[in-house]
Amino acid sequence: MLPTPKKYFITAGCSEGKSRLTAFDNALLKARIGNINLMRVSSILPPGAEYDPELKIPYGSLVPTAYGYIMSDVPGEKIAAAVGIGLSADSFGVIMEFSGRCSCEEAYKSIENMLKEAFETRGMELVDMRIEAVEHVVELVGCCLAAVPLWY
Amino acid sequence: MLPTPKKYFITAGCSEGKSRLTAFDNALLKARIGNINLMRVSSILPPGAEYDPELKIPYGSLVPTAYGYIMSDVPGEKIAAAVGIGLSADSFGVIMEFSGRCSCEEAYKSIENMLKEAFETRGMELVDMRIEAVEHVVELVGCCLAAVPLWY
Amino acid sequence: MLPTPKKYFITAGCSEGKSRLTAFDNALLKARIGNINLMRVSSILPPGAEYDPELKIPYGSLVPTAYGYIMSDVPGEKIAAAVGIGLSADSFGVIMEFSGRCSCEEAYKSIENMLKEAFETRGMELVDMRIEAVEHVVELVGCCLAAVPLWY
Numbered sequence: 278m279l280p281t282p283k284k285y286f287i288t289a290g291c292s293e294g295k296s297r298l299t300a301f302d303n304a305l306l307k308a309r310i311g312n313i314n315l316m317r318v319s320s321i322l323p324p325g326a327e328y329d330p331e332l333k334i335p336y337g338s339l340v341p342t343a344y345g346y347i348m349s350d351v352p353g354e355k356i357a358a359a360v361g362i363g364l365s366a367d368s369f370g371v372i373m374e375f376s377g378r379c380s381c382e383e384a385y386k387s388i389e390n391m392l393k394e395a396f397e398t399r400g401m402e403l404v405d406m407r408i409e410a411v412e413h414v415v416e417l418v419g420c421c422l423a424a425v426p427l428w429y
Numbered sequence: 430m431l432p433t434p435k436k437y438f439i440t441a442g443c444s445e446g447k448s449r450l451t452a453f454d455n456a457l458l459k460a461r462i463g464n465i466n467l468m469r470v471s472s473i474l475p476p477g478a479e480y481d482p483e484l485k486i487p488y489g490s491l492v493p494t495a496y497g498y499i500m501s502d503v504p505g506e507k508i509a510a511a512v513g514i515g516l517s518a519d520s521f522g523v524i525m526e527f528s529g530r531c532s533c534e535e536a537y538k539s540i541e542n543m544l545k546e547a548f549e550t551r552g553m554e555l556v557d558m559r560i561e562a563v564e565h566v567v568e569l570v571g572c573c574l575a576a577v578p579l580w581y
Numbered sequence: 582m583l584p585t586p587k588k589y590f591i592t593a594g595c596s597e598g599k600s601r602l603t604a605f606d607n608a609l610l611k612a613r614i615g616n617i618n619l620m621r622v623s624s625i626l627p628p629g630a631e632y633d634p635e636l637k638i639p640y641g642s643l644v645p646t647a648y649g650y651i652m653s654d655v656p657g658e659k660i661a662a663a664v665g666i667g668l669s670a671d672s673f674g675v676i677m678e679f680s681g682r683c684s685c686e687e688a689y690k691s692i693e694n695m696l697k698e699a700f701e702t703r704g705m706e707l708v709d710m711r712i713e714a715v716e717h718v719v720e721l722v723g724c725c726l727a728a729v730p731l732w733y
Contacts (some may be wrong), residue, residue, distance in 0.1 A: 278581040279431065279468075279491040279583065298677060299698045305623070306702060312673060314622040314645060314731075316583075318466040319457070323489025327491055336673040337627025339583040339645055342468060369464060369488040373450060387448065394451045398458060427466075429582040429618065430733040431583065431643040471609070471616040471719045475641025493618060493643055521616060521640040525602060539600065539675075550610060579618075 280339055281424025282427030284329045285322060287360060289423035291413035297348045300420035303344070310334075310426055315342040318427070322362055322370030328407075332428055344424035346351035349415045359384035359410035360423035363392035363403050371395040372425050431527055434493055434579030436481045437474060441510060441575035443565035449500045452572035456498070457465050458522035462486075462578055470579070474522030474544040478561075484580055496576035497526025501567045511562035512575035515544035515555050523547040533564035586645055588633045588684035589626060589676045591664060592729035593664035604724035607652065610692030614730055619646040622731070623654075626666055626674030632711075636732055648728035649678025653719045661690035663714035664727035667707050675699040676729050686717035 290307030294300030305311035313334050320343040346354045351399060358376040372390040375384050388408050396403040413421050442459030446452030457463035465486050472495040499508045509567060510528040524545040527536050542562050548555040565573050587603040598604030603686040609615035617638050638644060651660045663730030664679040677695040679688050692712050717725050 279493075280488050281487065296695055298679070299695050299702075302483065302624075302675075302695075302699055303702055312625055312703075314625050314627075315648075316468055316620055316622050316645065318468050320454075320465055321466050321489045323466075326489070335585065336632070338585050339622065341468065341583075343466075362681075371454075375450070375455075376478055389452050391448055391454075394447050395660050398451075398455055399464075411659045430601075431645075433639065433642050468620055470620050470643065471617055472606075473618050473641045475618075478641070493620065495618075523606075527602070543600055543603050543606075546599050547606055550603075550607055551616075 281323045282326060282429060284327050284332060284428045285411045285425055287407055287425050289409045289411040293409050293416050293422040294418050297418055300348055300418045304404040304420040304422045308422060310424060312336045313338045313340045315340055318343055320372035322346055322372055323371045331421060334428055339428045342424050343372040343374060344422060345376040345380045346422035347376035348420045350418045354378060354415045355412060357381050357384040357412040358421035358423050359388045360425055361388035361392050361406055361408035362425060364395055364405040365401050366404050381410045385410040397405050433475045434478060436484060437477050437481045437577055437578050438484050439559055439561045441561045441563040442558060443563050443573040445568050445571050449570055450572045452500055456572040456574045457575045458578060460574060462576060464488045465492045466489045467492055471496055472524035474524055476521045486580055493579045494576050495524040495526060497528040498572060498574035499528035500569060500572045501529035502570045504567055505529060505566045507564060508571060508573050509533050509536040509564040510575040511540045512577055512579060513540035513544050513558055513560035515548055516557040517553050518556050533562045537562040583588060585601050585627045586630060586733060587592045588631050588636060588732045589729055590634045590636050590712045591711055591729050593713045595715050595725040597720050601722055604652055604722045605627035606707035608724040609728045612726060614728060616640045616676040617642050617644045619652050621642055622647055625675035626676055627674045630704035632690060644701040646728050646730045647676040648726060649722060651679040652724045654722045656719055658682060658719045659716060660723060660725050661685050661688040661716040665692035665698055665710055665712035665730055666729060668709040669705050685714045689714040712722050
């Protein structure tokens with residue numbers, strides 16, 4: 278089997294770029310995850326995974342990551358992305374992502390609501406939340422992204 | 430290299446949620462794959478992989494999965510998702526996913542046609558198909574999903 | 582951790598199909614990556630990874646792959662996909678994908694510009710580029726895809 282991740286952190290970034298994909302690439306760099314290979318996952322924090330905001334991941338590594346993002350080429354448009362982790366007392370956690378044409382606060386609030394719903398549905402107690410949200414007003418081509426990289 | 434999966438099952442589920450992502454999360458829970466990390470793959474059943482409908486996968490595991498899904502926030506709309514595996518006599522299989530604003534039967538039929546085409550194109554004989562399809566009439570925000578998780 | 586890939590190649594293909602997903606499947610077959618499990622990654626060539634155009638990958642393998650694609654069911658429409666790798670002298674490389682309703686040349690040019698921007702942003706010197714681009718005029722349902730599979 279593929280090894281289950283043991284560590285995680287939470288990050289977010291926004292950027293302009295000359296194209297949609299380079300705006301995305303630049304937002305990844307702002308979030309300090311631009312030089313690794315994100316492999317997108319849906320969205321469980323493994324039991325016992327440890328929060329490590331100082332993680333250094335080697336270039337080109339395959340990194341399972343839950344993330345949300347939005348790109349826009351409408352100058353003046355406000356865009357936002359957020360990600361959150363709902364933590365249980367002694368089991369797994371749940372990760373939720375959100376992105377939209379809205380403010381940081383709305384993105385943050387959406388994540389809160391989604392985490393509450395996710396724990397309610399599972400009949401689990403939500404003991405803590407870590408949320409990160411960013412917003413950006415598009416100049417030419419912009420991207421906001423928020424991510425929870427999982428690592429070892 | 431990453432280890433090639435050796436087992437698989439097939440599942441599907443539909444659900445409502447308060448948001449698009451929680452409807453998706455709830456559909457995953459209905460399909461009994463809500464507490465693992467799906468890593469989306471395109472779409473080959475490895476040679477010799479064994480069907481195991483009783484697979485228990487630990488929380489937070491990284492699970493290569495072929496899946497299709499659809500979300501809708503149009504009350505009254507019928508949505509459907511299907512997934513199918515085409516099996517050969519002694520080689521790999523092919524997995525096809527489908528989702529749309531249609532009935533379960535149409536989704537099922539689409540999968541059949543796609544599997545036939547996939548085997549025809551490869552010049553392989555299609556000896557059996559396993560297909561699972563679900564449909565849902567949206568109340569507020571709904572999601573249908575069908576998946577083939579691959580495991581070890 | 583997941584093992585970091587050590588080899589790569591670059592490929593592209595276009596095809597018709599009876600449906601969108603089988604057009605995609607057929608394009609993968611044309612690109613000689615139709616019988617493996619692509620796991621999409623964003624988009625770094627690991628340091629020291631070796632170019633190996635003769636790579637044979639076993640059926641059903643999990644293959645981290647950066648790719649771009651486009652499907653269209655508008656008969657007569659020209660579609661294109663391209664992928665490129667920007668190489669540094671002694672560190673990692675950057676992979677960019679592009680797809681659109683345009684010609685091969687435009688797709689190629691977009692990749693060039695994105696790679697230049699990616700290296701500029703990182704303050705790295707771009708010493709070489711490998712780019713592959715394809716185009717297709719849709720008959721019924723068409724797909725163009727370009728990919729950089731990473732392997733071991």
